[in-house]
Amino acid sequence: MNRLFEKLLSDILNICRSNTVKDKKLDSICKILMDKVPHYDWVGFYFARVEEKMLILETFAGEPTEHIKIHYGNGICGQSAETEKMFVIDDISKETNYLCCSINVKSEIVIPIFKNNKFIAELDIDSYSIAPFTDDDKIFLEIVCEYVAKIL
Ligand code: SME
Numbered sequence: 001m002n003r004l005f006e007k008l009l010s011d012i013l014n015i016c017r018s019n020t021v022k023d024k025k026l027d028s029i030c031k032i033l034m035d036k037v038p039h040y041d042w043v044g045f046y047f048a049r050v051e052e053k054m055l056i057l058e059t060f061a062g063e064p065t066e067h068i069k070i071h072y073g074n075g076i077c078g079q080s081a082e083t084e085k086m087f088v089i090d091d092i093s094k095e096t097n098y099l100c101c102s103i104n105v106k107s108e109i110v111i112p113i114f115k116n117n118k119f120i121a122e123l124d125i126d127s128y129s130i131a132p133f134t135d136d137d138k139i140f141l142e143i144v145c146e147y148v149a150k151i152l
Contacts, residue, residue: 005140008036009147016147025151026059029144033125034061039132040125042101045113045148046070046077047121055081055122062126065101075099077124080110084119086138090131106130109137113145115152123148 001009015028030043044060053072057065067075072082075098080087087110092098105126113121123145127133 001136001140004036005136008032009140009143012144012147016151022151023059026148027061029148030059030061033144039127039129041128042105042124042126044124045121046081046124048081048119050119053081058121063102067099067101070099076108076110077122080112080122081119084112084114086111086142088133088138090133101126104128107132109133109141111138111141111145113149113152115149120149120152 011032012029015025015032018025026045030045033040034043042060042062044062045058046055047058048055055070055072055077057068070078072078076087076089076095077099079097087108089095089108092106092108105128107127107130109125111123112119113123123141125141
Protein backbone atom coordinates (compact mmCIF):
# COMPACT_ATOMS: atom_id res chain seq x y z
CA MET A 1 0.00 0.00 0.00
CA ASN A 2 1.32 3.49 -0.80
CA ARG A 3 2.72 5.78 1.91
CA LEU A 4 -0.21 8.22 1.81
CA PHE A 5 -2.71 5.43 2.51
CA GLU A 6 -0.49 3.99 5.28
CA LYS A 7 -0.28 7.41 6.94
CA LEU A 8 -4.03 7.96 6.57
CA LEU A 9 -4.83 4.58 8.11
CA SER A 10 -2.81 5.54 11.16
CA ASP A 11 -4.53 8.97 11.34
CA ILE A 12 -7.99 7.41 10.91
CA LEU A 13 -7.28 4.84 13.61
CA ASN A 14 -6.34 7.72 15.92
CA ILE A 15 -9.60 9.50 15.08
CA CYS A 16 -11.56 6.31 15.85
CA ARG A 17 -9.78 5.93 19.21
CA SER A 18 -10.12 9.61 20.14
CA ASN A 19 -12.28 10.79 23.00
CA THR A 20 -15.11 12.36 21.02
CA VAL A 21 -18.62 11.50 19.86
CA LYS A 22 -19.25 9.14 16.93
CA ASP A 23 -20.69 11.84 14.63
CA LYS A 24 -17.57 14.01 15.01
CA LYS A 25 -15.35 11.03 14.26
CA LEU A 26 -17.28 10.25 11.07
CA ASP A 27 -17.14 13.91 10.08
CA SER A 28 -13.35 14.02 10.60
CA ILE A 29 -12.88 10.82 8.58
CA CYS A 30 -14.87 12.29 5.65
CA LYS A 31 -12.83 15.50 5.79
CA ILE A 32 -9.42 13.83 6.02
CA LEU A 33 -10.18 11.49 3.09
CA MET A 34 -11.48 14.35 0.95
CA ASP A 35 -8.61 16.72 1.86
CA LYS A 36 -5.68 14.31 1.63
CA VAL A 37 -6.51 12.06 -1.32
CA PRO A 38 -6.41 14.13 -4.53
CA HIS A 39 -8.86 11.92 -6.45
CA TYR A 40 -11.51 11.86 -3.67
CA ASP A 41 -13.85 14.78 -4.44
CA TRP A 42 -16.91 13.87 -2.36
CA VAL A 43 -16.91 11.52 0.64
CA GLY A 44 -19.96 10.49 2.67
CA PHE A 45 -21.44 7.85 4.94
CA TYR A 46 -24.95 6.50 4.25
CA PHE A 47 -26.66 4.50 7.01
CA ALA A 48 -29.13 1.69 6.42
CA ARG A 49 -32.71 1.72 7.67
CA VAL A 50 -33.03 -1.99 7.12
CA GLU A 51 -36.83 -2.33 7.64
CA GLU A 52 -37.54 0.47 5.15
CA LYS A 53 -34.80 -0.68 2.74
CA MET A 54 -33.56 2.90 2.72
CA LEU A 55 -30.16 4.62 2.97
CA ILE A 56 -29.86 7.92 4.85
CA LEU A 57 -26.94 10.30 4.35
CA GLU A 58 -25.54 11.05 7.82
CA THR A 59 -22.31 12.91 7.22
CA PHE A 60 -20.26 14.03 4.24
CA ALA A 61 -17.49 16.31 2.94
CA GLY A 62 -17.89 18.08 -0.41
CA GLU A 63 -20.76 19.70 -2.26
CA PRO A 64 -24.25 19.22 -0.78
CA THR A 65 -26.28 16.54 -2.58
CA GLU A 66 -30.02 16.14 -3.12
CA HIS A 67 -29.64 12.39 -2.54
CA ILE A 68 -30.16 12.37 1.22
CA LYS A 69 -32.41 9.29 1.10
CA ILE A 70 -31.81 6.46 -1.36
CA HIS A 71 -33.95 3.32 -1.72
CA TYR A 72 -32.14 0.00 -1.93
CA GLY A 73 -31.65 -0.81 -5.60
CA ASN A 74 -31.50 2.82 -6.74
CA GLY A 75 -28.23 4.21 -8.09
CA ILE A 76 -24.82 2.83 -7.24
CA CYS A 77 -25.37 3.29 -3.50
CA GLY A 78 -28.70 1.46 -3.60
CA GLN A 79 -27.26 -1.40 -5.65
CA SER A 80 -24.42 -1.77 -3.16
CA ALA A 81 -26.96 -1.87 -0.30
CA GLU A 82 -29.08 -4.48 -2.08
CA THR A 83 -26.20 -6.77 -3.02
CA GLU A 84 -23.96 -5.94 0.00
CA LYS A 85 -21.04 -5.73 -2.45
CA MET A 86 -18.43 -3.09 -3.21
CA PHE A 87 -19.15 -1.16 -6.42
CA VAL A 88 -16.40 0.52 -8.44
CA ILE A 89 -17.66 2.57 -11.37
CA ASP A 90 -14.81 3.82 -13.58
CA ASP A 91 -17.02 5.94 -15.83
CA ILE A 92 -20.49 6.88 -14.58
CA SER A 93 -21.56 8.02 -18.09
CA LYS A 94 -21.78 4.31 -18.99
CA GLU A 95 -24.16 3.51 -16.10
CA THR A 96 -27.93 3.36 -16.53
CA ASN A 97 -28.79 2.94 -12.82
CA TYR A 98 -27.00 6.02 -11.48
CA LEU A 99 -28.11 8.99 -9.34
CA CYS A 100 -26.32 12.14 -10.49
CA CYS A 101 -25.08 14.57 -7.82
CA SER A 102 -22.85 16.88 -9.84
CA ILE A 103 -21.88 17.18 -13.50
CA ASN A 104 -18.22 17.15 -12.39
CA VAL A 105 -18.40 13.58 -11.06
CA LYS A 106 -16.88 11.00 -13.41
CA SER A 107 -16.46 7.91 -11.24
CA GLU A 108 -17.56 6.44 -7.92
CA ILE A 109 -16.69 3.77 -5.35
CA VAL A 110 -19.08 2.43 -2.71
CA ILE A 111 -17.89 0.18 0.12
CA PRO A 112 -20.45 -1.62 2.33
CA ILE A 113 -19.89 -1.56 6.11
CA PHE A 114 -20.81 -4.58 8.23
CA LYS A 115 -21.26 -4.98 11.97
CA ASN A 116 -21.67 -8.51 13.36
CA ASN A 117 -21.94 -9.69 9.74
CA LYS A 118 -24.96 -7.40 9.12
CA PHE A 119 -24.93 -4.62 6.51
CA ILE A 120 -25.40 -1.34 8.39
CA ALA A 121 -23.88 1.48 6.35
CA GLU A 122 -21.70 2.37 3.40
CA LEU A 123 -18.87 4.69 2.48
CA ASP A 124 -19.48 6.51 -0.81
CA ILE A 125 -16.72 8.37 -2.68
CA ASP A 126 -17.08 10.36 -5.91
CA SER A 127 -14.18 11.43 -8.11
CA TYR A 128 -13.86 14.08 -10.80
CA SER A 129 -11.42 11.77 -12.67
CA ILE A 130 -12.19 8.77 -14.87
CA ALA A 131 -11.05 5.37 -13.50
CA PRO A 132 -8.97 6.69 -10.56
CA PHE A 133 -9.65 3.82 -8.13
CA THR A 134 -6.91 1.16 -7.97
CA ASP A 135 -6.63 -2.09 -6.00
CA ASP A 136 -4.79 0.01 -3.39
CA ASP A 137 -7.86 2.22 -2.98
CA LYS A 138 -10.07 -0.83 -2.55
CA ILE A 139 -7.86 -2.41 0.12
CA PHE A 140 -7.34 0.94 1.88
CA LEU A 141 -11.05 1.79 1.95
CA GLU A 142 -12.03 -1.70 3.13
CA ILE A 143 -9.70 -1.26 6.12
CA VAL A 144 -11.14 2.23 6.76
CA CYS A 145 -14.61 0.65 6.81
CA GLU A 146 -13.45 -2.03 9.26
CA TYR A 147 -12.18 0.70 11.60
CA VAL A 148 -15.43 2.62 11.21
CA ALA A 149 -17.55 -0.49 11.91
CA LYS A 150 -15.91 -0.74 15.34
CA ILE A 151 -17.15 2.73 16.39
CA LEU A 152 -20.75 2.19 15.20
N1 SME B 1 -24.15 8.71 -7.22
C1 SME B 1 -24.77 8.00 -6.15
C2 SME B 1 -25.67 8.89 -5.35
C3 SME B 1 -25.05 9.50 -4.18
S1 SME B 1 -23.96 10.69 -4.54
O1 SME B 1 -22.83 10.19 -5.27
C4 SME B 1 -23.51 11.59 -3.27
C5 SME B 1 -25.53 6.81 -6.68
O2 SME B 1 -25.66 6.62 -7.89
O3 SME B 1 -26.02 6.03 -5.86
